[in-house]
Amino acid sequence: MMQRPLAILTGIAVAASGLLLGAAPAPAAPARSTEVRGIALRANAAPEGKVSAVILLNGLTVKKEAHVSSYQRSRFGGWIDRDKDGENTRAEVLKSESRITASVNRSGTVKGGKWISAYDNKVITKASRLDVDHLVPLAEAWASGAWTWSARKRAAYANDLGYGPSLIAVSLSSNRSKGDRDPAQWIPAAKSDVCTYVKQFVAVKSRWKLSIDDAEKTAIVGYLATCPNLVVAKPATPLVTSLLPKATPKPKPVKHTTGGSGSSSGSSGTYYANCDAVRAAGAAPLHRGQPGYETPRLDRDGDGVACE
Template sequence: MPKVYARRRLGVLAALTGLIASVGLLNGPTASAALPTPVSAATARSYLASLTVAAENRTGYSRDLFPHWITISGTCNTRETVLKRDGTNVVTNSSCAATSGSWYSPYDGATWTAASDVDIDHLVPLAEAWDSGASAWTTSRRRAFANDLTRPQLIAVTDNVNQAKGDQDPATWVPSRSAYVCTYVRAWVQVKYYYGLSVDSAEKSALQSYLANC
């Protein structure tokens, strides 16, 4: 075969291979960023020391004041994005709904194979944020908080565990899986520090106690 035709044939094969690969990436599971790692315990202790201590105020709270889930990319909203990020071998349909995969919940150590068994937890709950200063925010800032993929604020966990947590802070609730408690409280302090939220006295005392053992 003449060299010129051989080179053309190799070029065509390379192009076809690239096309097939790109189609496969579109139709198959896609890689996504990992859950953000919270700050170190030392940094969390420093952050905690600087947070304002204040009583909580629930007056006027409504979950609807924190718009979520918003569109992140294409047809994928925040919940769907976190499901893909935190899951293993997650496959989605054209609407970005997860049709298969598995999800490990670090709060309780359970693994689920149905997305319907998984909630996306706001680590610092929306009501807790409202009580701690978000009542004075603009809607735009509350939207950013409720859909924050940059800080360790959103995480896929067992649905009934998330529901049991509700709007509690670490003074009354931390994950039952002890190996994750340090990560949880470090993330809690990081989120509160970033958004300039206050802590109440019982919450601060609990956080200090947990962080002392991290």
Template sequence: MARTLRLAAAPGRSGRSVTRTRIAAIATAAAALAAGLLTVVVAAPAQAAAVSQPLRTMIANLPVATEVRTGYDRDLFNHWIDADGDGCNTRYEVLIAEASTAPSVGSGCTLSGGRWNSYFDGATWTDPADLDIDHLVPLAESWDSGARSWTSAQRQSFANDLGDARALAAVTDDVNQSKGDRDPAEWMPSVTGVHCRYITEWTAVKTRWGLTVDTAEKNALTSYAASCTNSTITVDPVIGATPTRTATPSPTSTGGACTGTNGTDVTIPDAGSPVTSTITISGCARPTAASTSTVHVNIVHPFRGDVSIYLYAPDNTYYVLKSASTSDGAANVNTSYTANLSSETANGAWRLSVKDNASGDTGYLNTWTLTV
């Protein structure tokens, strides 16, 4: 019996030093393909979807968790690096990008003739030495709210994030030092007119990197946001995102199609046993699933090539939605797969099985939706 699945194509991987070892799950998928059980249709590579939400909604969606400082060391966040090898490290890249008057760039990335405005306190400077590069969400704060579980490469990426202008800011050095590692419940810029900008950027960075907030922090963000324009914020997730989640599976039936969503986070252990998440479909108008059934999967993982995904029907027949691939070095799985499930009973417990097939990093299944 042929199974038709839509799988993501694998772009080339680069810059990855961790040795990858394929294990039994990959061999199982290969055997199924060789036996003619699966017909694969290649689609465009899955991309991490941008998150666009009004400010107050994005704040409301920030997950709350107790902060944990145990084990923190600033040296665990390698900075400043020269990522593009042009002689200017991250500090100088930010200074060049944020200058109100562009500086001349000399040997060794020496800057002269520039002018900078520190938005925290409204001060203007012409000497780069008077400015610090602020991690808008401080390194210690990121550790407390999730970065302690990251790899060293992820912490380095966070500490040198030039991919979002909100992550790093050139500000007066002693103002940055007075801020320290405090969150908006404990510290805000002295210029009240920039408070909305500050909490917007704080929220964007926390969302971009999948970081949590503590109760006091969330209350402060919510309170400040009440006086701000509820503008839509767009964020490109790196580690993860915080979309609106369904706490429990919620099957529905419309026009003969049945849909269920499970939004309970499930941790995917590093090179560990498969984890599963279940959606129970009931009350479908037709007894069997559709030939164009869809499975939308949102997995947060720094290297999606490590991940294999199987769908188990109520009778325990499995469908390979995604095999692991050592050539795919992009982050996250946020895509829909199309499967011919017409031989399956629609009603019953459907299980998504996710496995990390290589060592070096962890992730989590954020949410998945099944329409049969």
């Protein structure tokens, strides 16, 4: 009968020694409930790869928006071609969300397919009648923390193909209606999309560690309280470099010992395969007498300036 108290005392001693030795405390479990103005939410169970929007919401910093007036669309750049397959981010989203195989022309522009605009449930078959929307608008992201980011991180955010909800194909009219507004100011006309939209809005903000303001959180809690299912695809922390094109290394001049036919400076040992290589190396234009200059191979008109 004395063994149990002894074990308890031993456990207390071990725990105390751990504190004395500077052992790190166990990380706090994420909050599974929240309450705003009398509206209470509790996280429901989520299967593998998913998470409750309540847990994500509780992880967001609540603070007033900042630097609103300094927002400029150009600070996020345009669509990019991440994998250099000739199709930019807009095209990739349109192809992914089309209910049938989308038609794409030779320039990589998506022309046709079949899309259902989630914001208003419109069925659209011409890509020109669609916008690819940033679920959390760029201006909203800017005021919620993106103003502190590097240009590369903002470009990655604007082209986030790493998390499905970040970018969505919707009708032109619904996107114009939404503009730069958040859930406190705008909600989809399609009632069937309200819960999905709000949950995904929270998830995208969580993915990019963006803040929310008081009005935003109040509105979000109010909408989520009407949703039968609060589970959303679990967002991973984005790796900026994986969302941007890989830099193409500049070709280095090739050394050779034979000299160039007709070259006035082939003996320098610097050789460029063509003018593209000269420009890529930052050496254009080449003047007679400079390393790598050759005529007529690079200076075809013989005026003493190559690759101008």
